Amino acid sequence: MLSKNKIKLIQSLNRKKDRDETGLFLVEGNKMVEEAIASGFRIALIACTPDFFAQYPELKHRTEEWIETDSETIRKASLLQNPQDALAIVYQEQHAEPEADLQHELCLALDFIQDPGNLGTILRIADWFGIRSVICSANTVDVYNPKVVQASMGAIFRVKTSYTDMHEFLKSSIENQVPVYGTFLEGKNIYTEPLSRNGILVMGNEGNGISPEIAQLVSHKISIPSFSSGKGSESLNVAVAAAICCSEFRRR
Amino acid sequence: MLSKNKIKLIQSLNRKKDRDETGLFLVEGNKMVEEAIASGFRIALIACTPDFFAQYPELKHRTEEWIETDSETIRKASLLQNPQDALAIVYQEQHAEPEADLQHELCLALDFIQDPGNLGTILRIADWFGIRSVICSANTVDVYNPKVVQASMGAIFRVKTSYTDMHEFLKSSIENQVPVYGTFLEGKNIYTEPLSRNGILVMGNEGNGISPEIAQLVSHKISIPSFSSGKGSESLNVAVAAAICCSEFRRR
Secondary structure (H helix, E strand, C coil), X not given: CCCHHHHHHHHHCCCHHHHHHHCEEEEECHHHHHHHHHCCCCEEEEEECHHHHHHCHHHHHCEEEEEECCHHHHHHHCCCCCCCCEEEEEECXXXXXXXXXXXXXXXXXXXXXXXXXXXXXXXXXXXXXXXXXXXXXXXXXXXXXXHHHHHCCCHHHCCEEEXXXXXXXXXXXXHCCCCEEEEEEEEEECCXXXXXXXXXXXXXXXXXXXXXXXXXXXXXXXXXXXXXXXXXXXXXXXXXXXXXXXXXXXXX | CCCHHHHHHHHHCCCHHHXXXXXXXXXXXXXXXXXHHHCCCCEEEEEECHHHXXXXXXXXHCXXXXXXXXXXXXXXXXXXXXXXXXXXXXXXXXXXXXXXXXXXXXXXXXXXXXXXXXXXXXXXXXXXXXXXXXXXXXXXXXCCCHHHHHHCCCHHHCCEEEEECHHHHHHXXXXXXXXXXXXXXXXXXXXXXXXXXXXXXXXXXXXXXXXHHHHCCCCEEEECCCCCCCCCCCCCCHHHHHHHHHHHHHHC
């Protein structure tokens, strides 16, 4: 059974403060726990039903502790509306320095993304398009927020993330002749503009776009043209815009 | 002031049954109420602060009833976590028959989209890419669900939506030589496949994709290739996939 203390620990991982202090994060749902097991991440605890355990007997070699329990107990501990048969407490991987060979690969840089669902979806998009690194500004939502983890659909285990001073990071990249792309309403048409195979693609905040101090470091301003006649939507959701941009960078 | 009965009516619009019975839906937030005022939709009630009213004095000609009240009362009535200065009760527009000239334009067809955020985001994408009609299967989430309305960021006032028997609709479209596109893992590469300017693009359910009975009516199976090396994400979020497809249809 899951002790009261374990349940308390699980639920505490909804708070950034507690995640920072423990260096842990929460992974919920059968598919996601399966992804955690298949990943290289160190796992502190897996709690699951006997049925789930029977499906993944190797899980006991992948975790420091495992507990078989019933669905009702998992439901009690869970932060999800529809809990499943397994959850895991996983050690965070710290990537202090952005890990990307920017002379040869494309990475995403996120300037103050606030919504956890958007960040998770962006990780999933990066994973799909073979982008290995996502660099976040210090004020971007915590990648280990449970809602980010769930929305990433497992991409969190594959895409490297790091938090950094975005201004410094872009400045030193520019000095190394790395092209920095960013979307702006007045940018050049992404469908006709030449796009390089390497560099940084900056995505901005949900409400305000790329911040002025970051905008001045963008060497290639691009835009996704609207095809709406007359008064149409003024913007796209940031994850949607990221997807269209990644698709354009990769398709050629 | 907003009477208790009005607050009850506002909150009842969170339930499909009550929306169906009254033919009304709820619009919240300054930007969204502004969009409602600018739209052709008939408005039953606007409740707002004196400040909001001062900004849009013409609103009283656009609504059957308007009430100035304080932020606290709006907060009480609101379904949002962060209510603003205005909300509106708006009459639904019923589009019984799909309205699209499929010989000349592209429309989206949604097969059992369940998540309101996804539906709202898809409407916003359609609006951006100048797609006038979104046709929903009968089991797709209600377009007047408040979460759909909010996620659409106003696109709900511009994109025509209708609910229909998807199987019948596609069958008759095929008989009229309308191309029907749909995304499948085994489909042809969307980046190299010729895409027509007119027709129907089917997007499938979040968990299961396009249902088998609809899949057999798809004349052009396409796919968005993954660029992930090794084991990557198995799928993209449906709104993200819709965005990439719409971008591809429009860019040429």
